[in-house]
Every structure is written in structure tokens, then in C-alpha cells.
Amino acid sequence: xKVLGIDxxxxxxxxxxxxxxxxxxxxxxFKIETPLxxxxxxxxxxxxxxxxxxxxxxxxxxxxxxxxxxxxxxxxANLDKKFIGCxxxxxxxxxxxxxxxxxNDAAAAGLAEMKFGAGKDFGGKAxxxxxxxxxxxxxxxxxxxxxxxxxHLQMDGRDAEKRxxxxxxxxxxxxxxxxxxxxxxYLETLEDILWPELIIIGGGISAKHDxxxxxxxxxxxxxxxxxxNEAGIVGAALWxxxxxxx
Ligand code: BGC
Numbered sequence: 001x002k003v004l005g006i007d008x009x010x011x012x013x014x015x016x017x018x019x020x021x022x023x024x025x026x027x028x029x030f031k032i033e034t035p036l037x038x039x040x041x042x043x044x045x046x047x048x049x050x051x052x053x054x055x056x057x058x059x060x061x062x063x064x065x066x067x068x069x070x071x072x073x074x075x076x077a078n079l080d081k082k083f084i085g086c087x088x089x090x091x092x093x094x095x096x097x098x099x100x101x102x103x104n105d106a107a108a109a110g111l112a113e114m115k116f117g118a119g120k121d122f123g124g125k126a127x128x129x130x131x132x133x134x135x136x137x138x139x140x141x142x143x144x145x146x147x148x149x150x151x152h153l154q155m156d157g158r159d160a161e162k163r164x165x166x167x168x169x170x171x172x173x174x175x176x177x178x179x180x181x182x183x184x185x186y187l188e189t190l191e192d193i194l195w196p197e198l199i200i201i202g203g204g205i206s207a208k209h210d211x212x213x214x215x216x217x218x219x220x221x222x223x224x225x226x227x228x229n230e231a232g233i234v235g236a237a238l239w240x241x242x243x244x245x246x
Contacts, residue, residue: 002026003240004054004098006047006062007105007232010078010133010167011035013043015050016230018237023116027054029233037080044095051096060100061240062092063108063232065134067149071102077152077161078133101240106136107147108235109202109225114140115238117226118200127196128225130232131183131203135161139194150190160186166205180215187218196220204229 006015014031018024030053032046051060064083067074071089076082093100110128113119119126123142130136135151151161162168164186169179187199199218201209202225209224216222225231 001241002058003237004051004056004058004060005108005233005235005237005240006050006060007108007236008043008047008062008064008079009105009232010065013046013050014229014233015047015054016233017054017056018234020237020241023112023227023234023238025230025233029230030054039080040083040086040091041095043079043083044091047092048095048097051098056096056098058098059240059244060092060096060098061108061236061238061243062088062100062102063105063236063239064088064102065105065136068102068104068147073102075149077159099240101236101243103236103239104136104138104147105232105236106130106202107138107145108239109136109227109231110138110140110145110200110235111238111242112227112231112235113200113202113225114143114145116234117231118223119198122198124197125195126198126200127190127194127220128200128202130225131164131166131201131205133165133167135165136203139196153186153189155186155189166203169205176211177215180212183212184216184218187216191218191220198223200225202227202231 137150
């Protein structure tokens with residue numbers, strides 16, 4: 001089965017058709033940079049442009065960087081605040097004219113990793129973090145997923161994502177060691193509460209894991225994500241399929 005996966009991020013929206021039986025992209029992804037904050041309607045139009053680019057007529061799965069309850073968007077830490085309270089499913093379904101399923105972006109990325117990537121065949125307690133503009137988080141246990149908001153845990157008096165997101169490393173020009181040490185403190189806190197057996201680190205920066213994993217000393221097994229930038233797209237498509245069979 002084929003689903004168009006769309007990943008909405010802090011600086012771009014991107015999508016591609018996904019074969020959900022293999023987790024493979026069926027075409028090169030189409031990306032629209034969003035250097036300025038888009039309003040919900042503009043973002044929905046961008047999603048429609050992605051669907052039009054692939055002449056898509058089937059189901060769409062979308063990952064959004066905020067809390068999603070049902071189809072409703074409840075938070076928008078790094079995007080336009082006008083998303084808060086929106087019926088996200090209606091918004092994107094209206095713009096694309098196609099059936100839409102919506103989930104949190106990190107939950108989507110985690111789904112892809114657990115099914116086809118770094119967490120494949122792992123049935124224990126896994127924590128996936130995505131380090132990008134913000135910090136996304138999701139827990140898995142015996143194949144069930146639990147989207148979290150661990151990026152908003154307080155660390156040194158601020159949201160942890162303002163200390164350890166990949167965007168912070170870049171903005172503050174932190175060395176790998178400086179940033180890695182911050183991340184290690186954050187992981188220590190998370191481990192004391194959650195005691196995961198496996199921690200998967202995702203986000204584009206996970207491609208450079210050899211530069212910072214040496215500063216991380218968790219109890220759990222630590223692995224980089226395998227999908228890198230495609231996890232959100234693949235996972236959003238998987239989510240749409242999951243919702244169809246609910
Ligand atoms: C949002 C999360 C999201 C994460 C990564 C956070 O600011 O609150 O919902 O998963 O950023 O995009």
C-alpha cells in the first residue's frame with residue numbers, strides 16, 4: 001500500500017510517497033523551505049503543493065511538531081501560534097481534498113525507526129528523541145507508542161529543547177563537547193524517570209553521531225536513527241495506515 005508521508009518541521013515541509021510495506025520512498029522527496037513562519041492556511045497550501053507535485057490521489061499521513069489530540073493541534077512551540085486549537089485533520093484534508101491522518105512528528109519518526117530502522121524487532125522499552133529545531137520524544141513498549149513532550153522538561157530554568165536541540169548547537173556555536181555534555185545531563189534526567197532499555201537519537205544531526213556519542217554515557221543502549229531525514233515522512237505514512245486499521 002502507498003501513502004503520501006508529509007513531515008512538517010521548524011524550517012521546512014517535505015513529503016514523498018511511501019511504500020508502507022517496505023518503508024521505502026517511492027520517489028525523491030519534495031521539500032518546501034519555510035524560513036518564515038507560515039500561517040495554518042499557508043502550511044495547508046504547502047501540503048497541497050506537495051500532493052500536487054506527486055499528482056497524489058490517495059491517503060496522506062502528516063507529522064506535526066506539536067501535541068495532537070484526535071485531529072486537534074494543541075501546541076505549536078516552534079511554529080505559528082495560530083495552529084493552537086486548529087482541527088489539523090480538517091485543515092489539511094480541505095486543502096488537499098484527500099483523506100488525512102495526523103500525528104506528532106517525533107511519534108512519526110519513532111514509528112519508522114521501530115518498524116524498519118534502529119528499533120526493528122525490539123519489543124522492550126525504547127525512547128526515541130529527535131534533535132532538530134526543537135526536541136521531539138516518543139516512548140515505545142511492546143510495540144505501542146506514547147508520544148511525549150520531553151523537550152519541554154525544565155533544564156537550567158528553561159525548556160530543555162532551548163539547551164539541547166540541534167538548532168541551539170548551531171545558533172550558539174557550541175562545540176561537540178559542550179553540546180554533548182548538555183545532552184548527556186538531559187539524558188541522565190530522562191533515564192532516571194523513564195529507565196528505557198534503548199535510546200534512539202534522530203534528527204539530521206544523528207548522521208554526525210560519531211562526533212557526540214562519545215560524550216553521552218547513558219545506562220541504556222544508545223543508537224543513532226537509521227532513517228535520518230526520512231523518518232518523519234516514512235512514519236507519517238505508517239501512522240495513516242495504522243489509523244485506517246484502528
Ligand atoms: C514540540 C514537539 C515536537 C518537537 C520536535 C517540540 O517543540 O513541542 O511536539 O515533537 O518540538 O519537533
